[in-house]
Amino acid sequence: MENNHHELKKGLLPRHVQFIALAGMIGTGIFKGSSDTLNIAGPSVIFTYLIGGLLLFIVMAALGEMAIAFPNHNVQLLLYRAFGFKLSFITGWLYWINWTIVITVELLAAGSFLQFWYPSIPLWLLSLICAAVIIGINLFPVKYYGELEFWFAGIKIIALVAFIFLGALIIFGVFPSDIGDPLANYTAHGGFFPHGVSGMLSAFLVVMFSYGGAELIGVAVTETKDAERVMPSIIKGAVWRVIIFYIFPILIICGIMPWNSVNGQESPFVQVFTMTGLPGAAHVMNFILLTAVLSAANSGIYATSRTLFSMAKSGVAPKGLMRTSSNGIPFIGLMITSLCLLVGVFFAYISPSNIISYLMTIPGFTIMIVWIGICSAHLKLRPQYKVTPSFRVKWFPYTTIIAIVVLSLIFIGFILTPNNIIGSTVSLLIVGILVVLSLKAKKK
Numbered sequence: 001m002e003n004n005h006h007e008l009k010k011g012l013l014p015r016h017v018q019f020i021a022l023a024g025m026i027g028t029g030i031f032k033g034s035s036d037t038l039n040i041a042g043p044s045v046i047f048t049y050l051i052g053g054l055l056l057f058i059v060m061a062a063l064g065e066m067a068i069a070f071p072n073h074n075v076q077l078l079l080y081r082a083f084g085f086k087l088s089f090i091t092g093w094l095y096w097i098n099w100t101i102v103i104t105v106e107l108l109a110a111g112s113f114l115q116f117w118y119p120s121i122p123l124w125l126l127s128l129i130c131a132a133v134i135i136g137i138n139l140f141p142v143k144y145y146g147e148l149e150f151w152f153a154g155i156k157i158i159a160l161v162a163f164i165f166l167g168a169l170i171i172f173g174v175f176p177s178d179i180g181d182p183l184a185n186y187t188a189h190g191g192f193f194p195h196g197v198s199g200m201l202s203a204f205l206v207v208m209f210s211y212g213g214a215e216l217i218g219v220a221v222t223e224t225k226d227a228e229r230v231m232p233s234i235i236k237g238a239v240w241r242v243i244i245f246y247i248f249p250i251l252i253i254c255g256i257m258p259w260n261s262v263n264g265q266e267s268p269f270v271q272v273f274t275m276t277g278l279p280g281a282a283h284v285m286n287f288i289l290l291t292a293v294l295s296a297a298n299s300g301i302y303a304t305s306r307t308l309f310s311m312a313k314s315g316v317a318p319k320g321l322m323r324t325s326s327n328g329i330p331f332i333g334l335m336i337t338s339l340c341l342l343v344g345v346f347f348a349y350i351s352p353s354n355i356i357s358y359l360m361t362i363p364g365f366t367i368m369i370v371w372i373g374i375c376s377a378h379l380k381l382r383p384q385y386k387v388t389p390s391f392r393v394k395w396f397p398y399t400t401i402i403a404i405v406v407l408s409l410i411f412i413g414f415i416l417t418p419n420n421i422i423g424s425t426v427s428l429l430i431v432g433i434l435v436v437l438s439l440k441a442k443k444k
Contacts, residue, residue, distance in 0.1 A: 030210055030246055034253065034269075035262045041203040042194035043186055043254040046247050051406075052207040053243040058403040059371045061393045062378035064235040068389040069381070075374065076310045082377035085316065089438040090431070091373045092311045097430060098366035099304045100337055102212065104344030105363070106297035107131050113290040116270070117283075128345050130294060135338050138301045139329060145302065152295035159288040160245045163269060167252030189258045204410050205364035205420060210246065212367035235391075301337060308333030316441075365427035368411045375404045 037045045066078050073081065075095065080088035111127035118126065137148060169175035171183065186192060193200065253259075253268045262268050267289050273281040309330035312321035321333050378393070378400050393399055415424045 030249065034250060035267070037203040037206050038250070038253065038259045038262045038268065040195065040206070041199040042190060042192070042259045043250075044193045044195075044197075044200040045203045045207075046250050048200050048203045048207050049210075049243070049246045049250065052204065052211050053246070055371070055403055055406060056211045056243075058393070058399050059374055060235045061391075062400055062403075063374050065389050065392050066378060066381055068391055069385045069387070074306070074310050075370070076307055076316070077314055078377050078381070079373055080314045080316065082380040083373075085441075086438040087373070088311075088314065089316045089441055090434045091370060092307060092314075092316050093434050093437075094366050094431065095370050096304050096307045096311075096337075098212070098363050098370065099300045099307070100340045101344070101366075102363050103134075103297045103300035103304065103337070104341055104347075106293045106300060107134070107341065108344070109293045110290055110297065113267070113286055113293065116286045124345050128342075130297070131338070131341050131345065134294060134297050134301055135334070135341075137298060138305065138334055139331075141329070145298075149295065149298055149302075152291060152298060156288060156292035156295060157241075157245070159285070159292070160249060163272075163285075164248045164252060167249075167256060167272065171252065171255040183255065185255055185258050189260050194259070201410075201413065202417065202419070205414050205423070208364045208367055208371075208410070212363055301334065304337040305330045305333040308336065362423050362426055362430075365411065365414065365423060366430070368407050369431070372404055372407050372411070375400050375407070379404075 037048065041048060063075070063078075067073060070078060070081065076088060076092040079091050107127045107130050108123065110130040111123045111125075114126040114130075115121065115123065138145060140148075166175065195202070249269070253262070253272055256272050257268075262271065267286070269289060270282050270285050273285045308317055308321045309324075311317035312319055312333075321330065321336075323332055324330050379397055382396065414420050415428070417424075
């Protein structure tokens with residue numbers, strides 16, 4: 001299976017890259033995590049998604065600009081170029097840990113959706129089966145992975161559009177349903193801001209987890225044909241689509257059902273379709289949600305294996321991780337990630353009821369650190385451009401500085417919030433360990 005190849009193959013088309021990034025962003029965060037954000041903030045969570053979307057656009061634009069200025073540089077290599085070995089070591093491994101946890105969350109969510117049909121089978125076993133399927137997919141050449149991910153992501157995007165369309169018809173009374181006055185749900189049950197502005201701000205952690213995955217474009221760029229030409233349109237298209245696919249569904253959910261009736265046991269999307277009384281609709285939606293989270297996990301395994309390859313290339317990780325299969329797949333990195341997923345499945349065996357909620361808070365912290373790193377690298381590298389990129393961030397450096405400040409304030413706020421004590425402790429512990437290791441590590 002393995003040989004001495006040390007190069008990835010440029011097999012991804014523009015549509016593959018766009019949908020890979022969308023796949024990473026549209027997964028458990030919206031389909032399962034929306035129940036958490038609604039419980040935290042009520043209908044006002046749409047403002048949290050809007051603010052998060054603006055930050056997302058700045059980060060994506062900065063990343064796209066740097067990717068054009070420095071061809072064949074993904075996120076980790078850009079950070080290495082900007083800040084050198086130690087910071088690149090910390091952020092590279094942090095990004096890998098982040099995505100490993102995200103994949104675990106997605107696979108556990110997939111297992112929970114399967115329990116809708118097979119309630120007697122334990123969560124850990126269903127999640128393990130899902131993990132085996134996704135790992136198998138990633139052993140194929142990247143062009144096949146990209147094509148499969150394109151259709152995977154396409155299913156959930158079509159499902160979200162259908163959900164928005166059907167929900168709007170129900171809310172405005174065009175489609176008959178058992179729901180009395182849908183519009184009243186926006187202001188009843190404590191109002192639009194049931195937990196005040198503080199509740200809205202408290203939802204940021206899950207929102208940032210949800211939007212994490214946008215930077216996958218910066219990972220996939222090294223395997224993309226004509227990256228400079230297609231990158232601007234990919235970034236612009238991905239951002240506005242994600243904002244729409246988060247905000248509109250939340251508005252639909254809050255209109256059709258009281259926000260405080262979201263139970264967290266099953267997806268709010270399935271709850272909505274169950275309430276409409278449409279025969280078989282909940283089963284169809286549950287199948288779509290299953291493909292959606294498997295798609296996000298698929299993107300995550302792609303991200304982790306390529307991040308390990310990139311770190312090995314820059315000397316931040318052992319050189320052995322650069323070895324690829326005859327298909328150009330970083331096989332060793334893929335296997336390391338797979339072993340870590342088994343640990344996540346083991347945690348599901350220990351604590352099946354709380355594991356998803358606990359794990360979902362950690363990537364929210366780590367993705368903020370990575371995003372701050374991307375924006376900081378943008379400030380550092382802009383003066384070093386040898387050629388002016390065709391795509392540039394407007395109102396530089398103010399937009400980039402604003403993003404750094406806001407992300408930093410969100411990060412500090414959540415560390416100081418008592419409800420996030422488990423996630424913040426684990427995240428700070430991970431960062432602390434990586435800092436110590438970076439001081440002792442030497443370039444491979």
